[in-house]
Amino acid sequence: MNQLEKKNIRHFTLAALEDYFLEIGEKKFRAKQVHEWIWQKYARSFDDMSNLGKELRAHLAQSFSLPALSIDAVQNSIDGTIKSRFRTFDQHLVEGVLIPTEERKTACVSSQIGCSLTCKFCATGYMERKRNLTFDEIYDQVAIINKQSLDTYQQKLTNIVFMGMGEPLLNYANMMKAVERISAEDGLGMSPKRITVSTAGVAKMITKLADDGAKFKLALSLHAANDKKRNEIMPINETNNIEALTDALNYYYKKTKQHVTFEYILFQNFNESIKDAEELVKLYRRVPADLVNIIEYNPIDMSKFAKPSEEKVDEFMHYLEKNKVNARLRRSRGKDIDAACGQLANKG
Structure with missing residues (x-):
């Protein structure tokens, strides 16, 4: 056999x-x-x-x-970030990242081999989706990265984010089973409260998360607070527009009592004006969000986007703070090894 x-x-x-x-x-x-x-x-x-x-x-x-993932290549960043390229039993490649800070050791894991969503600013979006990862392959990533954290920093992982390759909510059953195994006492025993699942916005699956009583944190990759701009950079918005997502997120909060995080990458001359900030504030007030992560853009070869100036970033942040939005500027790590947000593409 x-x-x-x-x-x-x-x-x-x-x-x-x-x-x-x-x-x-x-x-x-x-x-x-x-x-x-x-x-x-x-x-x-x-x-x-x-x-x-x-x-x-x-x-x-x-x-x-026993088709476990194996490590195909490892890259170490000058800031301590470790990117691993994993090989599956059927010879596909997928990436995961260990992101260390003083307070946290976070594993960023993938849910699919490639991605079908074609977001214009993300390297994975330019890859073909080969298949979903099974729940045990997702678990493998976490177990391997946890070992890297113990070996390198003498600390276990404190957090897990589903922000690597693929859309977790389009691999719903495996993602949910992986979280169950990761948080099980006879698994890795990590609290679901330390796990964040990030979605580009699949409204009906956000509703399903609510009905299934998800215990982990949910983050929405927003990146534009109006449909015209969001359609331009995230084609999924054409079938899951901001109104549909607003309804789904409110339903999610009503059922789970858990706030949502917005993720918002700033792009030069696209979504970093005060008018864009105004739209973001309005949306923040319509949805039970507890935090907006403003993310530094990491340029990729295939995309026309660029980082805004520090001055523009400061103006945007100041406007959010002035309007009582709980916003945090997230500086990217692992840029020198293509391990930062939006850069995962199996380049090795």
């Missing part, structure tokens, strides 16, 4: 594994041992499972696959 025909052992629940071991005449506790190996001890193969007998390991290897 080849690897593609075998069932992925990580897609079995603990209860299903217990049933399997009883069926083959093994003790039930073997299931817990295997479960620990694949989720907590982070086994890369059945041979790693040293407290199982040799024959049982060989049997598992014959019966199941």
Whole structure:
């Protein structure tokens, strides 16, 4: 039986594994041992499972696959950021980033191989979407980046952001299952409150998040507060306009009582005027947002956009603060290795 025909052992629940071991005449506790190996001890193969007998390991290897991500390349930034390019079992590449600060160690993870949304300012948007990542591949990214954080900074991850390659809400089931495994006590045990899922804005899936009682934080990649401009840079807005997103976000807050974060990249001569700031203030007041992250633009080869001047950025920030908007200017990290916001494109 080849690897593609075998069932992925990580897609079995603990209860299903217990049933399997009883069926083959093994003790039930073997299931817990295997479960620990694949989720907590982070086994890369059945041979790693040293407290199982040799024959049982060989049997598992014959019966199941364990298609873990491997590291294809690592780049280190002068600011301490670490970008990893991961290789999947079927030879696709995807990137994840460790972003360290004094207070936080954050993993930025991908949810898809490529992206279908074609946002004009994002390097991933110029790539073809090959496929969704499975929940265990998303988990792998976090586990590997957590190990990098421990090895490099002697600290575990404090936060996870789904802000890498792809649109998480277009890989809804795998994203939700990944969060469940990451936050499970028999997984990585991280609080959902330390996980942020960023979306370009899929209104019906934001509503579904609300109905499913999502516990993590939600961020909307806004980047323009009127439909004309947003359509220009984010084609998804044509089918998920600002009115539809406003309704979905208000519904989300009503059901979950969780505020939303807006993300807003400033582009020179496009969305950085005082009129743009005014529109952003109005939208902020219509939606239960608790924060606006103003993000420094990181130029990419394929895009015509440029960074605004420091003076323009200061004016924009001052206008938001004067109008009682909780705004924070986020300086990009990892720019020298193409690891900053919007730069992930498997360039290596």
